Amino acid sequence: LLSTGQVKVLRYLTPSGYLEAVDTLLMNLDGDPVVTCALYEDRNKWLGNVHSGATCFAALGRQSGRMEIWSLLLGADDTTTPKQIFDCKTFPEGSSVLEETTAEMETAMSSSRATWPAIVEIRMEIFGETVAERPLLLALLSDGSILAYEAFDVSAEGSGIFEGNPLRFTRMSIEWLTTEQVYTGPANVEVQKDVLALPAPALSKLPSPQMLRFDNIGDMHSGTSSGMFVCGANPAWLMMSRRKLRLHPMKPEKDPIIGFAPFHNVNCENGFITCNRTGVLRICQLPSRVRFDNDWPVQKVPLRCTPHKIVYHDTSECFALITSQKVPTRPRPPLESGGDAHAHASEVTAEEAAKVRGEEEGYEVKVISATNMQLSWNQILDPGECAVCLEVVSLLNTGINEVEEYLAVGTSTSNGEDCPCRGRVLLFHISRSEDKEVQVGFRFASQFRGPVSVIKSLAGHLLLAIGTRIVMHVWTGRTLFGAAFHEFPIFVTSISVVKNFIVVGDLHRGIFFIRWKEEGKQLTLLGKDFDVLDVLKTECLIDGNSLSLFAVDSLRNIHVFGYAPQSVESYKGQKLLHRSAFYLDAEISTVIRLKLRPTTPKVKSNRFACLVFTTDGSIGFVPPINESTCRRLQALQKQLTLMVPQVAGLNPRAFRRMKLRIRRKIPPDNLLDGDLLWLFDQLSRTFQNMVARKIGSTRQQILANLWELNLAINAL
Numbered sequence: 001l002l003s004t005g006q007v008k009v010l011r012y013l014t015p016s017g018y019l020e021a022v023d024t025l026l027m028n029l030d031g032d033p034v035v036t037c038a039l040y041e042d043r044n045k046w047l048g049n050v051h052s053g054a055t056c057f058a059a060l061g062r063q064s065g066r067m068e069i070w071s072l073l074l075g076a077d078d079t080t081t082p083k084q085i086f087d088c089k090t091f092p093e094g095s096s097v098l099e100e101t102t103a104e105m106e107t108a109m110s111s112s113r114a115t116w117p118a119i120v121e122i123r124m125e126i127f128g129e130t131v132a133e134r135p136l137l138l139a140l141l142s143d144g145s146i147l148a149y150e151a152f153d154v155s156a157e158g159s160g161i162f163e164g165n166p167l168r169f170t171r172m173s174i175e176w177l178t179t180e181q182v183y184t185g186p187a188n189v190e191v192q193k194d195v196l197a198l199p200a201p202a203l204s205k206l207p208s209p210q211m212l213r214f215d216n217i218g219d220m221h222s223g224t225s226s227g228m229f230v231c232g233a234n235p236a237w238l239m240m241s242r243r244k245l246r247l248h249p250m251k252p253e254k255d256p257i258i259g260f261a262p263f264h265n266v267n268c269e270n271g272f273i274t275c276n277r278t279g280v281l282r283i284c285q286l287p288s289r290v291r292f293d294n295d296w297p298v299q300k301v302p303l304r305c306t307p308h309k310i311v312y313h314d315t316s317e318c319f320a321l322i323t324s325q326k327v328p329t330r331p332r333p334p335l336e337s338g339g340d341a342h343a344h345a346s347e348v349t350a351e352e353a354a355k356v357r358g359e360e361e362g363y364e365v366k367v368i369s370a371t372n373m374q375l376s377w378n379q380i381l382d383p384g385e386c387a388v389c390l391e392v393v394s395l396l397n398t399g400i401n402e403v404e405e406y407l408a409v410g411t412s413t414s415n416g417e418d419c420p421c422r423g424r425v426l427l428f429h430i431s432r433s434e435d436k437e438v439q440v441g442f443r444f445a446s447q448f449r450g451p452v453s454v455i456k457s458l459a460g461h462l463l464l465a466i467g468t469r470i471v472m473h474v475w476t477g478r479t480l481f482g483a484a485f486h487e488f489p490i491f492v493t494s495i496s497v498v499k500n501f502i503v504v505g506d507l508h509r510g511i512f513f514i515r516w517k518e519e520g521k522q523l524t525l526l527g528k529d530f531d532v533l534d535v536l537k538t539e540c541l542i543d544g545n546s547l548s549l550f551a552v553d554s555l556r557n558i559h560v561f562g563y564a565p566q567s568v569e570s571y572k573g574q575k576l577l578h579r580s581a582f583y584l585d586a587e588i589s590t591v592i593r594l595k596l597r598p599t600t601p602k603v604k605s606n607r608f609a610c611l612v613f614t615t616d617g618s619i620g621f622v623p624p625i626n627e628s629t630c631r632r633l634q635a636l637q638k639q640l641t642l643m644v645p646q647v648a649g650l651n652p653r654a655f656r657r658m659k660l661r662i663r664r665k666i667p668p669d670n671l672l673d674g675d676l677l678w679l680f681d682q683l684s685r686t687f688q689n690m691v692a693r694k695i696g697s698t699r700q701q702i703l704a705n706l707w708e709l710n711l712a713i714n715a716l
Contacts, residue, residue, distance in 0.1 A: 005033020007060065009072065011080050022080045027060065027070055036061040040124035040135060047135055050153050050167055051085045058082070059137065061119035067091035067098075067139070069124075069167075086167050091139070092116035094147055095684045098137075098169035112686050117142040123211050127226045127240035136245070137169055138228060138238070140210050146230065148172040148238075148245055173682055174247045176236065177707045212260045217270055218286040229260045229272075241293035248292060255280070296619070301373045305364070309390040313407065316430045318376065318438055319368045320407050322387040327362035329354045330383040346418035350384070363387040365409055367430065367440055376438035385413045385424070389455050396460025399477035403460060404429070406443060410452030410464070423452035423466065425480070446480055454495040458502065458516055465492035470504060472516065472523065483521040486514060494538040496550075496593075501526075503549050505535035511551050513563050513576060527563050527576045531664045537591045542608040543624035549576065550610050550622070552591060555659045558582040558612075558622070558671065580670035581658035586614035596623060596712045609712065621674070623712045629705050633672050635695035636702060640676055643691060644683070652676050674709070681706065 001007060009022040028034070040057045042048045048055055054071035061067055069086035089101040090109045093116065121140040126133055137149040149169035210231045227239035233256040237248040259275035263283060271285040286292075290299045305325040312319055332351045354360050363386055367377040381387060389410040397404050409426040427444040450467035457463065462473040462480060469487045473480040494505035502514040502523075510529030517524060534554040541548040541560065549561040560580045565573030590613040598605040609623035625633075641653050656673055658666055680688060680702060688699045 001034060001037050005035065005063070007034050007037055007058070009058070009080070009082070022072065022082065024082060026084070027058075027068075027082055029062070032062045032064050032066065034060050035063050036119055036122045038123050040126075042135070043126060044128075044133055046126075046133065047151065047167075054083075057085075057124070059122050059124040061091070061122040061139065063118065065090070065092040065113070065116045065119060067119070067122065086165065091147075092119065092141060093684050093686060094145075094171070096171050096682070098149055098171075100165050109686070112689065115685065115689075117145070121210050123213070123228065125213060125228070133243075136172075136240070138211060140230070144232070146174065146176045146238075148174055150243075171682065172245050174238070174245055175678060175681070175710065176247055177681060177703065177710045214260075214262050214272065216264070217262055217272055218290075218292070219270060219288050231257045231260055235274075237292070239292050246293065246295060248297060299373075301368070303366075308387065311390050311392050311407075312370070313367075313392050313405075313430050315405060316432050316438055317370045318430060319370055320390060320392070320430075321366045321368065322363065322390050322409070323366055324361050324363045324387075326359045329358055329360050330362075332383050346416040350415040350419075354384070360384070361386075363411075365390075365426075365428075367407075367438060369438055371436075377440040379426075379428070379440075379442075381411060382413070384415065385411050388412050388423075388451060388453055391455040391457070393455065393457035393462060394460065395457060395462055395475040397475055397477045404475075407440075408455045408462070410455050412451035412453075414451075420449065421451050421467075423448045423450055425452055425455070425462075425464065444479070453492055456495050456497045456502075458497045459500060459518055463495065463497070463502070465495055465504075467491065470495065470502070470514075470523070472521070484516075484523045486523040486525070488512065493536055496538045496540050498540045498542065498547070498593075501540075501547070503538045503540060505538040505551060508532060508534055511535055511538055511549060511561060511576065513549065513561075527565075527570065527573050529561065529576050529578070531578075532662050533559070533664075534661075537588055539591045539593050539610045540608070541610060541622070541624050542593075542606060543626075544606050546624075548579065548624070550591065552588045552612070555661060556584050556587060557658050558584055558588075559658075559667075560671065578665070578667040581667050582671035582673075583656050583659055584612075584614070584620065585655075586616050586618055586620075588612050588620075589615050607712075621713055622671075623709065625672075625709070629708070630670065630672070632695065632697055632702065633677060633705060634670075636680060636691065636697075637672060637676055639691050639694050640679055643687075644679055677706065677709075 006028045007024050009024050010019045011022050013020055038059045040059060042055050042057060047057060051071055054073050056072040058070045058072060059067070060070065067088045068084060070082045071085050073081050073083055087100050088098050089106055091098070093109060118141065119139055120142050123138045124135055125138065126135045134151045137151065139147045141147065149171055151167065151169050153166050154168045155166035212229050212231070214229055215226045227237060230236045230238065234252050235250040235257045237250060239246050239248065253276055255276040255278045257274050257276050261273050263271045263273045265271070268283055268285060271283060273281060273283055275281045287299070290297050303323060305323040307321050307323050309322040310319055360383065363381045365379040365381070365387065366375060368374065369376050387409055391408050392405065393408045394403050394405050407428040407430055411424045411426070412421060413423070414421045425446050425448070429441045429443050431439050433439050448466050452464055452466055454465035455462070461483065462475060464471050464473060468491060469485050470492060471482050472484040474483050488504065488506050489509040491507040492504060493507050496503040500516045502516060504512040504514060506512065510531060510533040512528045513526045515524045515526055535551050536554055537552040539550040541550050547563070549563070551559040551561065553559065558581065559578065561576040562579050563573060564570050564577055567577060569575070570577055592611050593608050594611050596605065596607040596609055607624060609621060612620040612622065614620070641651065646652060652673060680691065685699070692699045692702055
């Protein structure tokens with residue numbers, strides 16, 4: 001590509017070793033210079049079978065937004081003749097299917113041509129050598145967006161003879177949103193820096209390519225070894241696996257990355273090199289034994305057992321787990337004499353039944369080092385004892401007046417309905433020695449009349465859920481003694497703590513909002529849900545000074561409650577207001593609170609989201625958003641439901657409506673469906689502008705709101 005906007009093709013002559021210029025007069029149009037081009041070698045003959053049997057092709061992007069594909073044919077006289085096989089004059093429109101532009105299509109798009117961004121860079125690649133692999137068309141536009149298309153032969157989709165050009169490109173879905181403006185004009189042109197402004201199309205004069213191909217990066221366990229690296233202020237990896245393009249954002253640096261290259265050395269096998277704008281060069285490697293052929297990078301650690309709970313101990317850089325597996329029946333501890341006869345008989349019956357089976361479920365507490373993922377320590381629990389909860393707690397030792405960190409384990413032992421269930425609390429201390437070895441020491445054990453279902457730490461005290469009550473314990477360094485308790489109707493399933501506030505979930509009576517007073521050692525009930533709700537998990541959503549209560553029920557619904565004592569409907573705060581509900585259609589096993597990254601640099605934010613993990617392997621993200629953005633996206637969600645074809649013609653809003661077992665008041669629909677909102681980015685620009693006008697907004701404003709949500713998700 002020459003600086004004048006013309007294309008020159010050189011052909012290598014095998015016998016003589018000379019370079020011969022190919023006649024490219026047809027490829028160079030007056031008044032519409034080429035701004036980017038890419039050569040494509042058809043290694044698996046797929047594109048050659050569709051068009052004329054050529055093995056080399058060229059993809060061109062012009063200043064007007066026109067995209068062309070030319071085949072470089074080898075004639076009978078051993079000369080190369082370029083031939084145009086595909087011409088799309090509306091490429092920046094971002095249509096779901098690319099086809100050759102007709103006169104009617106060009107006339108219909110003439111009104112939106114002024115808002116099109118310029119084509120900065122275009123690449124045509126194939127990842128894999130099999131016959132089924134199809135070429136991919138990737139393009140970087142001046143507004144920072146990336147268009148990804150996969151080729152297909154429309155004549156092969158049906159039977160009969162097809163007239164016209166059978167080559168088509170279908171758009172691939174990638175969640176790529178950025179506000180980074182790519183420089184596309186001469187040095188004397190002022191580039192707009194407004195986040196919502198789009199620069200006018202101009203001739204691209206980038207100093208270096210922004211999309212660079214890589215091969216054989218990462219180890220053999222990564223699941224993929226080929227893809228594209230996108231440079232810039234928000235770098236990302238595009239990895240192709242199982243015919244799906246997966247985007248993995250990279251942590252942004254202070255200065256944009258302008259250079260990338262694979263690097264293989266005996267000291268850095270299958271690594272890569274990056275260089276930023278200030279000239280800082282880094283030699284890097286992808287994490288070993290991490291698979292990138294999923295939506296999120298995944299590292300699997302074989303345990304040879306069933307994991308139930310996992311927590312991370314930050315001080316010692318270790319993972320603590322509760323696991324179980326089938327073990328031979330072990331002898332039970334001797335029973336205490338003088339107890340209830342029915343309970344004694346039940347325990348004897350349970351022990352005899354275990355002996356007949358010959359095996360039982362044995363629970364174990366393990367500690368794995370995060371540096372090498374090797375087992376550092378394990379503790380086998382008593383026969384018949386089930387580990388229920390696991391938590392890292394910070395306790396105030398009243399004996400020496402210092403805060404100590406422990407690993408707390410809650411257990412339950414049940415021998416039938418005639419025998420009362422018992423539970424224990426175990427405290428372990430984890431540390432690192434001078435030679436960086438993990439050391440775990442047993443500190444304390446206490447038995448309770450009831451299962452210990454939840455463990456939390458609050459203000460240096462240990463908060464335990466034992467059956468139908470929560471009990472606040474004080475740690476003296478040698479023992480625990482109860483300081484306060486609160487009773488609940490059925491059974492405590494979950495506890496969440498933020499500052500001195502406690503959110504408690506009951507198995508059948510909803511959630512409760514409680515405050516802890518250090519002065520007087522009191523647990524005070526602030527509000528509760530008056531309706532019936534089977535709560536399994538609870539958490540807190542924090543948006544600055546606003547606190548919302550997050551709950552998950554047994555019907556796979558997500559609920560958000562609010563504590564508003566100034567509202568008349570709350571009866572001076574006694575009733576928690578049911579603000580929204582959302583049907584997830586997946587059983588949630590774990591909910592954690594995660595702090596969000598600020599959207600504006602050097603600005604502190606106090607915003608926390610909820611990260612939900614389900615038993616079917618999916619992960620959900622529920623962040624708080626401001627009111628104006630919520631209303632805009634709610635209107636967008638309604639329009640997308642009506643205007644975008646849905647799967648099987650189903651209604652996504654009706655599917656996400658709260659499922660009920662017992663009649664209760666349905667809350668407002670204030671939770672947004674992210675899967676539905678992300679469809680907006682995959683629409684064509686004309687369709688996006690039409691949807692934005694219907695809700696009284698602009699395409700740029702909606703994309704800016706989606707970018708903020710995307711930035712919050714990338715905090716992971």
